[in-house]
Amino acid sequence: MSCSLGSEDSLDLIKQESQNSKLDPWVANPPLLQKLVSSSPALFRFQSTQDSPLFKLKDISGKVFELPRGGCVAITSAGPIQFGIPPETIKDSLNLGFEIPNYYVIPKSRWDKMFHMSVAEFEFPAYFNFFVKKKKITLICTKEAKKAIRVIFRETLLGPKTFEFFDQEFFPGYKGKPDIVKELAHFSKNPFNHNLPLTVSSLLDFIIFDENGFCFLLPHLNKFLGLAYLPNEVTIRKEQKIFTVLEKDVEIAQVRDRIRIRVDENLEDYKDQLRYGLFMNPAIEMDEKKLEIYKEKYKPIQFDPPTFGVTILGSGHGFDPKGNTSGYIVWINGRGVMVDPPPFSTHLLKKMGVPSIMIEWIIITHCHADHDAGTFQKILESTKVEVITTKTIMGSFIRKYAAVVDMNEKDLAQLFKFRPVVIGAPLKFNSATFNFFYSLHAIPCIGFSVSYKNKSMFFSADTFYDPTAFFS
Ligand SMILES: [Zn+2]
Numbered sequence: 375m376s377c378s379l380g381s382e383d384s385l386d387l388i389k390q391e392s393q394n395s396k397l398d399p400w401v402a403n404p405p406l407l408q409k410l411v412s413s414s415p416a417l418f419r420f421q422s423t424q425d426s427p428l429f430k431l432k433d434i435s436g437k438v439f440e441l442p443r444g445g446c447v448a449i450t451s452a453g454p455i456q457f458g459i460p461p462e463t464i465k466d467s468l469n470l471g472f473e474i475p476n477y478y479v480i481p482k483s484r485w486d487k488m489f490h491m492s493v494a495e496f497e498f499p500a501y502f503n504f505f506v507k508k509k510k511i512t513l514i515c516t517k518e519a520k521k522a523i524r525v526i527f528r529e530t531l532l533g534p535k536t537f538e539f540f541d542q543e544f545f546p547g548y549k550g551k552p553d554i555v556k557e558l559a560h561f562s563k564n565p566f567n568h569n570l571p572l573t574v575s576s577l578l579d580f581i582i583f584d585e586n587g588f589c590f591l592l593p594h595l596n597k598f599l600g601l602a603y604l605p606n607e608v609t610i611r612k613e614q615k616i617f618t619v620l621e622k623d624v625e626i627a628q629v630r631d632r633i634r635i636r637v638d639e640n641l642e643d644y645k646d647q648l649r650y651g652l653f654m655n656p657a658i659e660m661d662e663k664k665l666e667i668y669k670e671k672y673k674p675i676q677f678d679p680p681t682f683g684v685t686i687l688g689s690g691h692g693f694d695p696k697g698n699t700s701g702y703i704v705w706i707n708g709r710g711v712m713v714d715p716p717p718f719s720t721h722l723l724k725k726m727g728v729p730s731i732m733i734e735w736i737i738i739t740h741c742h743a744d745h746d747a748g749t750f751q752k753i754l755e756s757t758k759v760e761v762i763t764t765k766t767i768m769g770s771f772i773r774k775y776a777a778v779v780d781m782n783e784k785d786l787a788q789l790f791k792f793r794p795v796v797i798g799a800p801l802k803f804n805s806a807t808f809n810f811f812y813s814l815h816a817i818p819c820i821g822f823s824v825s826y827k828n829k830s831m832f833f834s835a836d837t838f839y840d841p842t843a844f845f846s
Contacts, residue, residue, distance in 0.1 A: 428636070429457065431616065432628035441466045444486075444493065444636045447475060448619050448627045452591040452608040455479060455514075457617060458633025460486075461495045461699075461717035461747040464502050468695035474502050477591060479610060479617055480515035480523070481633045485779050490751040491717055492778050493633040496523065497530060497743035498692045500577045506693070508566060512579040514589055514610060520580045525777040527574045529770050530741050533558050533817035539765035548798030552812050554766075561816035561838075587612040677727040679705040682806070682826040685728065688716045692744035698722070699744045702833075703733065706806040706826055711735040711762075713833065715748035720755060730755055735793075735803065738763040739835040740819035741770045750775065753790045760791040762801070764810075766818050768792055795820065813837035 429446040430438045437449035443466050445458030454475040456463070467474045484494035496513060503509045513523060528535075537554055544551050564570035581589045591608040609620040612631065619627040679685075683705045690697020701716035710733040712719065723730060736759055738746055749771075753759060763771070776783040795801060797820075801808040806826040813821045813835045821835035 429630050429633065430627065431630060432625070435621075435626040438627045438629065442469075442636065445633045446629055447472075448629065450591075450608045450619060450626070451621055453477060455591070455608075455610070455619065456499075457481070457629045458493045459495045459499060460493050460633070460635045461491055461743065462498070462692075463495065464498050464693070465695045468693075474499060474507070475511075476503060476509060477512050477514060479629075480513055480519045482516075482615075482631050483633075484519065484522070486633070486635045489635045490754050491635055491747060493635060494519070494523070494778075495743055495747060496578070497527070500527070502693060504577045505565070510577055510579050512581055512591075514581045514591075515583070517582055520582060522777040522780065523578070523580075524574055526774050527578060529774045529777075530743065530817065531572065531574060531577070532562050534766060534770055534773075537766060539769065543764045543766060543795070543797055545796050545798030550811065551797070552814070554812070554818060557814060558817065583610075583612045677729070677732075679708050679710065679728075679732060681705070681707060682829050684831065685710075685726070687712075687719055687722050692742075699747070701745075701748065703728070704824060704831065706804045706824075708732070709734050709804050711737060711803065712752060713737045714739055714745040715752040716744075717748040717751075719748045720751050731758070734759060736761045737820075737822070738767060738771055739813075739821065739833075740767060740815060740817055741774050742817065742836070745836070746771065746774075750779070760793050762793045762795060764795045764797070764812075764818070764820060767820065768794070770818065 427440055427446075429440055429444075435449070438446055439449075440446045441456075441460075441463060443463055444460040445456060445463065447454045447456045447467075454473060455477040456475040457479045458481050459478055464474050478496060478499060480494045480496075484492060486493050496511065500511050503511045513520070515523070540554055562572045564572050564576055570576070581591065583589050589610050589612075591610070607622060609623070611618040611620065615631050617629045617631055618625055619629070685703040685705065687701040687703065688698025689700055692699060698718075699716040700714065701719060702713045703710040704713060710728075712733050712735070715736060716722075720730065723733075733752070736749060736752055738749060738761060740746075749761075753761065761768070772783050772787055775781075776786045779786065793801075795810045797810055797812065801810070806824055808822050808824045810820045810822045813819045815836045815838060819835050819837070821833050821837065823830055823832045825831075
């Protein structure tokens with residue numbers, strides 16, 4: 375989504391006004407929202423889909439908003455409730471200047487089979503609420519989804535439970551093998567109270583649909599007071615393919631229980647979509663004549679990879695509203711190694727004119743969502759690609775994605791070729807030499823140096839860098 379059309383002032387305005395009023399801009403300032411929408415149609419382009427919405431079916435309150443990356447948010451007296459969680463969804467809320475919701479409804483199908491990405495990507499909403507707002511998020515789901523989500527988050531928040539392969543991952547004589555258990559223990563304390571362990575429950579609460587498909591939400595104040603079923607009661611009813619939101623037993627909205635990822639409006643300009651044939655959104659009607667004109671006008675870029683260099687797919691982090699999540703391609707003699715495929719990397723490559731077939735390897739540095747969310751899309755679009763990481767990190771990846779995709783671990787491992795890294799032993803690729811090492815991070819994470827002829831590059835990966843803390 376483009377945010378460069380004079381929208382900055384409007385965003386500042388809405389943030390400023392909401393700060394002044396100390397109220398939630400969603401609930402407190404609907405006129406301001408309208409003002410912003412009408413003053414920045416480009417920024418709010420997704421609003422146009424409100425006329426032919428993909429996710430909402432009924433909007434009696436007029437407060438259900440579709441999100442650029444997919445899913446939607448219903449504003450209720452219990453706060454905003456989000457339906458579906460595509461990768462990088464918090465960037466939508468941040469870009470729009472709205473509160474990041476505490477409540478998330480998990481769709482029946484948590485995996486978008488078209489884009490091979492999760493639509494229950496709760497990690498960054500959880501991290502943002504916890505680290506920035508010091509709150510938990512509440513996931514509203516079935517018992518089965520809760521079980522899978524706890525497995526996923528245990529792996530990604532705290533790392534593996536055991537390290538049976540770790541000792542074999544180092545070349546004999548390698549000096550610098552970390553004490554991984556001790557390192558991870560350092561990061562597994564609650565940052566707001568070091569006497570408490572960091573656990574899945576530190577960041578996540580769950581509300582489970584009952585046997586009749588109902589769940590009841592109460593505003594935080596009521597929870598705090600221990601009161602139940604007071605006037606602000608909000609209910610969600612789950613039926614076949616539909617969620618219904620009720621306030622005080624009155625229906626205010628209906629939303630589809632089928633969340634699909636939208637790529638067109640968050641990454642591509644409409645012209646660019648025409649230019650590269652990225653017509654993924656069934657809501658956009660194609661005009662054949664226009665298409666021919668654009669095809670003629672915008673010929674695909676001829677991509678010429680460097681002998682030794684880097685293409686940056688993204689350089690932002692998970693909380694960065696403007697930038698793509700970090701991800702890179704290291705080029706060696708015309709062949710590419712993709713490092714931490716970001717979500718939508720396939721589309722970014724198309725946009726850049728880079729043929730997918732040029733990417734032969736993927737390096738997964740670690741299993742945080744801002745580093746692995748686009749991996750499956752990349753793996754499944756080519757049978758040739760090999761995945762490089764350590765056995766320990768691969769173990770985490772398999773356990774995590776078996777729960778994400780709802781597949782058994784063995785079958786999942788069959789979907790791609792795995793090349794295990796040995797730390798301290800050089801790994802050759804197309805005449806370049808990679809040397810990997812473990813960095814210092816909250817879960818097992820590798821960085822590397824790569825050299826080719828007389829040139830070299832170094833990739834630190836996510837790593838703890840705080841000299842004061844190191845020497846204290
Ligand atoms: Zn990380």
